[in-house]
Amino acid sequence: xxxxxxxxxxxxxxxxxxxxxxxxxxxxxxxxxxxxxxxxxxxxxxxxxxxxxxxxxxxxxxxxxxxxxxxxxxxxxxxxxxxxxxxxxxxxxxxxxxxxxxxxxxxxxxxxxxxxxxxxxxxxxxxxxxxxxxxxxxxxxxxxxxxxxxxxxxxxxxxxxxxxxxxxxxxxxxxxxxxxxxxxxxxxxxxxxxxxxxxxxxxxxxxxxxxxxxxxxxxxxxxxxxxxxxxxxxxxxxxxxxxxxxxxxxxxxxxxxxxxxxxxxxxxxxxxxxxxxxxxxxxxxxxxxxxxxxxxxxxxxxxxxxxxxxxxxxxxxxxxxxxxxxxxxxxxxxxxxxxxxxxxxxxxxxxxxxxxxxxxxxxxxxxxxxxxxxxxxxxxxxxxxxxxxxxxxxxxxxxxxxxxxxxxxxxxxxxxxxxxxxxxxxxxxxxxxxxxxxxxxxxxxxxxxxxxxxxxxxxxxxxxxxxxxxxxxxxxxxxxxxxxxxxxxxxxxxxxxxxxxxxxxxxxxxxxxxxxxxxxxxxxxxxxxxxxxxxxxxxxxxxxxxxxxxxxxxxxxxxxxxxxxxxxxxxxxxxxxxxxxxxxxxxxxxxxxxxxxxxx
Numbered sequence: 297x298x299x300x301x302x303x304x305x306x307x308x309x310x311x312x313x314x315x316x317x318x319x320x321x322x323x324x325x326x327x328x329x330x331x332x333x334x335x336x337x338x339x340x341x342x343x344x345x346x347x348x349x350x351x352x353x354x355x356x357x358x359x360x361x362x363x364x365x366x367x368x369x370x371x372x373x374x375x376x377x378x379x380x381x382x383x384x385x386x387x388x389x390x391x392x393x394x395x396x397x398x399x400x401x402x403x404x405x406x407x408x409x410x411x412x413x414x415x416x417x418x419x420x421x422x423x424x425x426x427x428x429x430x431x432x433x434x435x436x437x438x439x440x441x442x443x444x445x446x447x448x449x450x451x452x453x454x455x456x457x458x459x460x461x462x463x464x465x466x467x468x469x470x471x472x473x474x475x476x477x478x479x480x481x482x483x484x485x486x487x488x489x490x491x492x493x494x495x496x497x498x499x500x501x502x503x504x505x506x507x508x509x510x511x512x513x514x515x516x517x518x519x520x521x522x523x524x525x526x527x528x529x530x531x532x533x534x535x536x537x538x539x540x541x542x543x544x545x546x547x548x549x550x551x552x553x554x555x556x557x558x559x560x561x562x563x564x565x566x567x568x569x570x571x572x573x574x575x576x577x578x579x580x581x582x583x584x585x586x587x588x589x590x591x592x593x594x595x596x597x598x599x600x601x602x603x604x605x606x607x608x609x610x611x612x613x614x615x616x617x618x619x620x621x622x623x624x625x626x627x628x629x630x631x632x633x634x635x636x637x638x639x640x641x642x643x644x645x646x647x648x649x650x651x652x653x654x655x656x657x658x659x660x661x662x663x664x665x666x667x668x669x670x671x672x673x674x675x676x677x678x679x680x681x682x683x684x685x686x687x688x689x690x691x692x693x694x695x696x697x698x699x700x701x702x703x704x705x706x707x708x709x710x711x712x713x714x715x716x717x718x719x720x721x722x723x724x725x726x727x728x729x730x731x732x733x734x735x736x737x738x739x740x741x742x743x744x745x746x747x748x749x750x751x752x753x754x755x756x757x758x759x760x761x762x763x764x765x766x767x768x769x770x771x772x773x774x775x776x777x778x779x780x781x782x783x784x785x786x787x788x789x790x791x792x793x794x795x796x797x798x799x800x801x802x803x804x805x806x807x808x809x810x811x812x813x814x815x816x817x818x819x820x821x822x823x824x825x826x827x828x829x830x831x832x833x834x835x836x837x838x839x840x841x842x843x844x845x846x847x848x849x850x851x852x853x854x855x856x857x858x859x860x861x862x863x864x865x866x867x868x869x870x871x872x873x874x875x876x877x878x879x880x881x882x883x884x885x886x887x888x889x890x891x892x893x894x895x896x
Contacts, residue, residue: 315347316348353385434485457643511569684714
């Protein structure tokens with residue numbers, strides 16, 4: 297059990313952030329040996345993580361946001377309710393020489409639980425070492441968070457010539473209503489199945505073949521609180537999506553699902569069953585001093601479920617109304633500066649169709665003629681949203697140049713696809729214009745929400761679009777030199793031998809740019825076992841990518857047991873002690889020594 301409490305202070309002493317975390321972990325394993333060649337490992341565990349992020353005004357019933365003198369703060373889509381004490385805070389104010397806001401960054405509280413079940417079987421038969429198994433993860437959350445918990449006021453130069461002057465005059469450029477801290481209850485089931493065969497084809501060739509299938513269940517909200525803007529399009533991807541709403545002959549976007557209850561507890565995008573992921577690795581010993589390794593495989597890269605927990609920030613439980621002002625150039629005035637030079641200064645005036653926002657009622661909580669002249673900010677995810685995946689491959693050659701000098705050169709590459717990203721301005725106009733009426737130039741200007749029929753056809757504001765069409769193709773070229781010194785004469789045991797330093801030059805190519813990093817240093821044990829250098833681990837039970845250059849823990853175990861300058865420990869069979877054989881320069885299999893060393 298872990299517990300931590302952190303208070304992050306700010307240059308403004310009135311804006312600290314306090315985080316309180318409680319973490320509980322339980323892991324268990326039952327290993328049963330059915331025989332010398334068959335082992336079963338069953339595992340169960342869970343993780344419970346509780347986090348709470350607060351500011352000094354959180355749960356302070358004496359603090360009244362509406363008494364700040366900058367308007368009344370309510371959530372209009374949720375019955376125009378006032379904010380609860382848990383949601384109290386200072387609204388975000390931008391356009392000043394500094395940004396004034398609570399620094400909790402929308403974090404509220406999280407209750408995250410993960411339960412894991414797994415079973416792994418290891419079977420050794422002849423030259424094959426086969427591993428297979430299955431894993432299951434059930435993830436649950438209870439979360440309260442928002443990007444705009446307390447609302448926002450933005451000031452610009454359009455109203456006065458300077459944004460600070462607009463603030464002093466009490467004339468915001470645009471305002472957004474609070475989202476509050478609505479709850480969400482995500483659920484997700486993930487499963488994985490794999491089989492992997494380490495096949496020693498010959499004394500020189502080892503092949504590793506693996507296949508893994510992962511089923512990543514589409515997350516959903518158990519109470520049907522997740523919703524998305526649904527653009528008209530293909531109706532065959534997800535049942536209920538793509539039809540749009542017929543507004544007098546014009547098909548406009550709608551909101552999916554159409555209900556906000558347990559009947560809407562469905563996935564927002566299509567379930568995938570594409571992750572049948574092969575892995576292969578090959579290690580070949582050309583001679584007693586040279587080893588070739590190569591390998592590659594396909595791996596999934598599951599997008600974090602927190603990416604989707606924002607989809608409860610939609611009407612009617614949350615969402616944000618956007619009020620904007622639009623101005624035109626009124627006149628140009630010639631002004632002489634203190635330096636004697638002439639300047640042309642433009643003045644602006646509100647357009648006839650514009651809101652006129654003041655700090656008396658910046659969010660139109662009191663109603664009035666402009667209370668309905670607002671746009672609604674929403675979120676959207678495509679029905680064909682895909683989880684990330686990555687192809688990884690590697691190749692390296694290792695050559696023993698002298699007794700204590702090993703040279704390795706290799707290449708490691710990868711290509712990632714369907715990387716999750718967020719487009720915050722998806723509904724912004726695509727072309728620049730001198731007109732400040734952004735709303736009239738948006739690609740999608742209206743939408744209909746079947747859960748709020750009383751609002752009728754609504755004006756569509758900003759759309760935050762969550763997609764997975766990013767990609768990356770990093771690569772790495774590595775050159776290692778392993779240097780060894782003679783054993784210290786006073787060293788009583790091999791475990792106290794000297795270590796060598798490896799210098800690695802790392803150069804990764806990313807889309808649109810190239811980055812070169814400084815040489816990195818690492819420490820490796822001396823005297824690597826040439827018989828075990830070919831051990832290549834790919835397709836392991838947890839689906840993690842393996843490194844072709846990794847020699848493995850068994851080599852270290854052999855080196856710790858005994859050391860002789862003319863003998864090399866060779867692993868005859870998994871689970872058995874190594875025997876000593878003398879290397880034979882003729883290339884024939886080494887002869888077994890008549891005498892064996894006993895190990896404690």
